Every structure is written in structure tokens, then in C-alpha cells.
Amino acid sequence: MNKTKVLVVDDSKVQRNHVIELCRQQGVINIESAENGQVALDMLTANQFDLVFIDLEMPVMDGVELVSQIAERKLVGAVIILSSKDPSLILSIGTMAESDGLSVVGTFQKPMKEEDLAISLNRMTNDFVKVSKKIVNEELTxxxxxxxxxxxxxxxxxxxxxxxxxxxxxxxxxxxxxxxxxxxxxxxxxxxxxxxxxxxxxxxxxxxxxxxxxxxxxxxxxxxxxxxxxxxxxxxxxxxxxxxxxxxxxxxxxxxxxxxxxxxxxxxxxxxxxxxxxxxxxxxxxxxxxxxxxxxxxxxxxxxxxxxxxxxxxxxxxxxxxxxxxxxxxxxxxxxxxxxxxxxxxxxxxxxxxxxxxxxxxxxxxxxxxxxxxxxxxxxxxxxxxxxxxxxxxxxxxxxxxxx
The missing domain is CATH 3.20.20.450 (EAL domain)
Incomplete structure (x- = not known):
């Protein structure tokens, strides 16, 4: 059983349930949801999550702002970005998130597919086992x-x-x-x-x-x-x-x-x-x-x-x-x-x-x-x-x- 703790953020209940069902099919059962970015931000501040699914178009706080806040506060390591918009826009937001230090394990048009989720979860697992060591050296002459x-x-x-x-x-x-x-x-x-x-x-x-x-x-x-x-x-x-x-x-x-x-x-x-x-x-x-x-x-x-x-x-x-x-x-x-x-x-x-x-x-x-x-x-x-x-x-x- 996959112990990954997941938060699904989408203003559409249908889309939230779709992603939740896909996660369950992959053995992920520790899943919570939020209907907009502000609710999600409050939940991420209060609790620890491993992966967040983020819809870009939402009321109160959209996905772009939520991604920025998550990266700035270092609230979660991995995200998957979803939208019904043009793929180039989704990719741009993914690039922004990565440049801010987040691990973007997937960027997809909605509705998400089962095979895409399986690949993303596998990628997240591999990313988590990598150890990044930054060695600080004295100035070379x-x-x-x-x-x-x-x-x-x-x-x-x-x-x-x-x-x-x-x-x-x-x-x-x-x-x-x-x-x-x-x-x-x-x-x-x-x-x-x-x-x-x-x-x-x-x-x-x-x-x-x-x-x-x-x-x-x-x-x-x-x-x-x-x-x-x-x-x-x-x-x-x-x-x-x-x-x-x-x-x-x-x-x-x-x-x-x-x-x-x-x-x-x-x-x-x-x-x-x-x-x-x-x-x-x-x-x-x-x-x-x-x-x-x-x-x-x-x-x-x-x-x-x-x-x-x-x-x-x-x-x-x-x-x-x-x-x-x-x-x-x-x-x-x-x-x-x-x-x-x-x-x-x-x-x-x-x-x-x-x-x-x-x-x-x-x-x-x-x-x-x-x-x-x-x-x-x-x-x-x-x-x-x-x-x-x-x-x-x-x-x-x-x-x-x-x-x-």
C-alpha cells in the first residue's frame, strides 16, 4: 500500500473525485482535498503532505499563486499541475515551479489519465531517494x-x-x-x-x-x-x-x-x-x-x-x-x-x-x-x-x- 499523503486542489468536485479515484487505483489511500488555493494553503500550513495536485483555474486563490506560495514557504516537495488550458501554459507554470525549487513530477491537461499518474508517482519515488549534497569549498586560486x-x-x-x-x-x-x-x-x-x-x-x-x-x-x-x-x-x-x-x-x-x-x-x-x-x-x-x-x-x-x-x-x-x-x-x-x-x-x-x-x-x-x-x-x-x-x-x- 502506498503511504504517500496527497492533497488534491481543484474547484470542481467532479475533477477532484476523478483524481482521488485514480490515486486509489494506484494504492494511495491517504488523500485529502481542497476547493481553492487558500483552503489548500491553510491545510498545507497545518499538515504535512507529500504530493499536491494543483488546478490552475480556481476562485479565491488560483493555482499559479498557490504554486508560488508553496515554493516560497517550502510546504511540500512534489507537485502535479493540472489544467484544461493550453499545454504550453501548463508547462510554463511547471518551469516556474521547478525554478523555485519544487519537484514537478507531472504537468497534464485535464482530465488526468491513469497511466500519467502511475508514471508521476514512480518518478516522485525515484526523486525522493536521491540525496543532494551541496559541498561548499573555499575560493580557488x-x-x-x-x-x-x-x-x-x-x-x-x-x-x-x-x-x-x-x-x-x-x-x-x-x-x-x-x-x-x-x-x-x-x-x-x-x-x-x-x-x-x-x-x-x-x-x-x-x-x-x-x-x-x-x-x-x-x-x-x-x-x-x-x-x-x-x-x-x-x-x-x-x-x-x-x-x-x-x-x-x-x-x-x-x-x-x-x-x-x-x-x-x-x-x-x-x-x-x-x-x-x-x-x-x-x-x-x-x-x-x-x-x-x-x-x-x-x-x-x-x-x-x-x-x-x-x-x-x-x-x-x-x-x-x-x-x-x-x-x-x-x-x-x-x-x-x-x-x-x-x-x-x-x-x-x-x-x-x-x-x-x-x-x-x-x-x-x-x-x-x-x-x-x-x-x-x-x-x-x-x-x-x-x-x-x-x-x-x-x-x-x-x-x-x-x-x-
Whole structure:
């Protein structure tokens, strides 16, 4: 029996009863209801609830104000937003709620469907078992970064990239990690930002590339020849000698440039456009593949895509997460994949954490998939064990889910 405590907020008694009945069918029996936002707010202030269903159109206090109040007062962790209005409006309110710190496990047009509720409850359960740890570090200095590279403290973990159809290992993305001997794990966001501010980002890039290429060479010697994805800072693209130095690095390890994917964010051309295009074009001419990373988080458009000589488009998790339960998001993802196909780009859905999202992506003819549902970033030795012992079993389990 599901012990989740639920509050259903809707001014329509028919709609309240419909959601309550769906919840009972899913084994949720601890359910209360409210006919408007003010009543709901009073109930949430007096009692603890796990999940709130919120209708947007209500008298006294509408759902938009209720969501804002819940987030501001931190009254509940998870919400499901319902409305008979346009899906784009519902999604916008969901985005607002998430930006305010709420877990939005579903945004739906009314009436809600049984399968949508089942997916949302499953997603909420998974979200609740995740532990978010924020590590506060002292301000980094340039000397800290240089010392870390000399001592080889900064290292790389690798996250698999699988074919959507067949779940075959196509490549891995190298992700930087810094387990500081005294400060603990330092966030990549923090030390990469520091490297950019102190003007040592190219030095850090080459340092990390050397680690990754060394690992790839060892994998090749063991008969494992999948591609290697590495991230480039947009600031590095202004360095007119970067392409030549990267090319010399892969030559030293006798690795073909075609087996390396260099990832740049979609705002890569926001700085010195001419120099950035020159660097990217030179890399393509030397045989490297180029991926536009985090697509969907900024303001890239078809013109921007045409200016970057890319071979791959990585669909950010903002387009992927919850797509199975969000019709508006589904339409955006479909059109983005179609555009990618027209531009002859390999598509990669990243940040996939749920089976239902993977099932939707599977139907879209996306090429590759990456995310915690399949594998977390892992150390090189763990990656080998995962390939040997876990990949096959994971593939069989997922294929059983797809056929059921």
C-alpha cells in the first residue's frame, strides 16, 4: 500500500473525485482535498503532505499563486499541475515551479489519465531517494589549479553513450572530477570556472585530454574501440593554436581523430565568432567530430547550428526529463530531432533517468542515449567491469521492459 499523503486542489468536485479515484487505483489511500488555493494553503500550513495536485483555474486563490506560495514557504516537495488550458501554459507554470525549487513530477491537461499518474508517482519515488549534497569549498586560486595538475589530483570519470536501438556501447563522455585531499570533492563547475577566470583553461583542457587519450589507448589495446567525447570551453576556441595542439596530442597516442568527439556548448559562438569558427573548422578538417552540447538550454537556432560545423547534437536533459508525461515537451523534442535529421546530425539524448522517457525517445529515432538510467559516470576500472558484467544484463532487462 502506498503511504504517500496527497492533497488534491481543484474547484470542481467532479475533477477532484476523478483524481482521488485514480490515486486509489494506484494504492494511495491517504488523500485529502481542497476547493481553492487558500483552503489548500491553510491545510498545507497545518499538515504535512507529500504530493499536491494543483488546478490552475480556481476562485479565491488560483493555482499559479498557490504554486508560488508553496515554493516560497517550502510546504511540500512534489507537485502535479493540472489544467484544461493550453499545454504550453501548463508547462510554463511547471518551469516556474521547478525554478523555485519544487519537484514537478507531472504537468497534464485535464482530465488526468491513469497511466500519467502511475508514471508521476514512480518518478516522485525515484526523486525522493536521491540525496543532494551541496559541498561548499573555499575560493580557488590559480596556484591551487596549477598545483592540482602537477599532482594529478584532477581526474576523469566516464559515462557511456549507447545506441537507442540495441543499447550497444558507442562511446563514452569524459567528465572531470577533483577529489581534493583536504577539501573533499570540488565541483567541476567551480574549478572550470576558476580555470577560465585565471586564464589557464587551455592548460587544464590539454591536461585532461592527455588523461583521456591515455585511457583510450589502453582500451584500444584491449580491443575496445568506442569513441571518446571531450568537452571544450568556449573560451578555448579563441586560441588559434588549440586545434593544432589537440591534433598533435591524438597523434602522439596514435588515435584517429574520427574516434574523438569534441563537445562545445550551444553558446560557443557568443564571443569572438570569427576565431571560434576558425578553430572549429580546423578541427573538423583534421577529422575530429564536433558535438553541440546542452542544446535546449540557451537561445540557439537553425542559423547558429549552421554556423558550427557540427556532426552531433546533444539534447539537454531539459528537453528529455519528464518528456513521457509532457505533451508540449514532446512536440518540442520531436521537432528538434526532425531538425537534426534534416541537418544530418547524430542525435544524443542526455540526462535520461526514467524508463518511460527512454521509451518515448526510442520511438523518435534518436541515435544515442546517455544518462543515469543506464549508467552513472565511473572511474576507468569500473567502466571496464561495467562493460564486462553489467551492460549485457542491463540490456536484457530493458529489452524485457520494452517488449512487455
Amino acid at each position: 590559480k596556484e591551487d589549479l596549477l598545483r592540482a595538475m602537477v599532482n594529478r589530483e584532477i581526474t576523469l570519470y566516464y559515462q557511456p553513450k549507447l545506441t537507442v536501438k540495441g543499447l550497444l556501447l558507442k562511446g563514452v563522455e569524459a567528465l572531470s572530477r577533483w577529489p581534493h585531499p583536504e577539501r573533499g570533492m570540488i565541483s567541476p563547475v567551480q574549478f572550470i570556472d576558476a580555470a577560465e577566470r585565471f586564464g589557464v583553461i587551455s592548460q587544464l583542457t590539454e591536461y585532461l585530454f592527455d588523461i583521456a587519450l591515455h585511457e583510450k589507448k589502453q582500451w584500444q589495446e584491449r580491443g575496445l574501440n568506442f569513441h571518446l567525447s571531450l568537452n571544450l570551453s568556449p573560451l578555448s576556441l579563441a586560441d588559434q593554436h588549440l586545434a593544432e595542439r589537440i591534433f598533435n596530442q591524438v597523434q602522439r597516442y596514435n588515435i584517429a581523430p574520427k574516434d574523438v568527439v569534441l563537445e562545445v556548448t550551444e553558446n560557443a559562438l557568443s564571443g569572438e565568432v570569427s576565431k571560434a569558427i576558425q578553430t572549429l573548422a580546423t578541427l573538423r578538417l583534421k577529422g575530429f567530430n564536433l558535438a553541440i552540447d546542452d542544446y535546449g538550454t540557451g537561445f540557439a537556432n537553425a542559423q547558429q547550428l549552421s554556423r558550427v560545423p557540427s556532426t552531433e547534437l546533444k539534447l539537454d536533459r531539459i528537453l528529455v526529463d519528464n518528456v513521457s508525461t509532457n505533451p508540449h515537451q514532446q512536440a518540442i523534442l520531436k521537432s528538434t530531432v526532425a531538425l537534426s535529421k534534416d541537418l544530418q546530425l547524430t542525435t544524443v539524448a542526455e540526462g535520461v533517468e526514467y524508463l518511460d522517457d527512454y521509451k518515448f525517445i526510442y520511438q523518435l529515432d534518436v541515435d544515442l542515449v546517455q544518462g543515469y538510467y543506464f549508467a552513472k559516470p565511473m572511474a576507468p576500472s569500473d567502466l571496464i567491469d561495467w562493460i564486462k558484467h553489467e551492460l549485457g544484463e542491463h540490456r536484457k532487462a530493458i529489452q524485457r521492459e520494452l517488449s512487455s
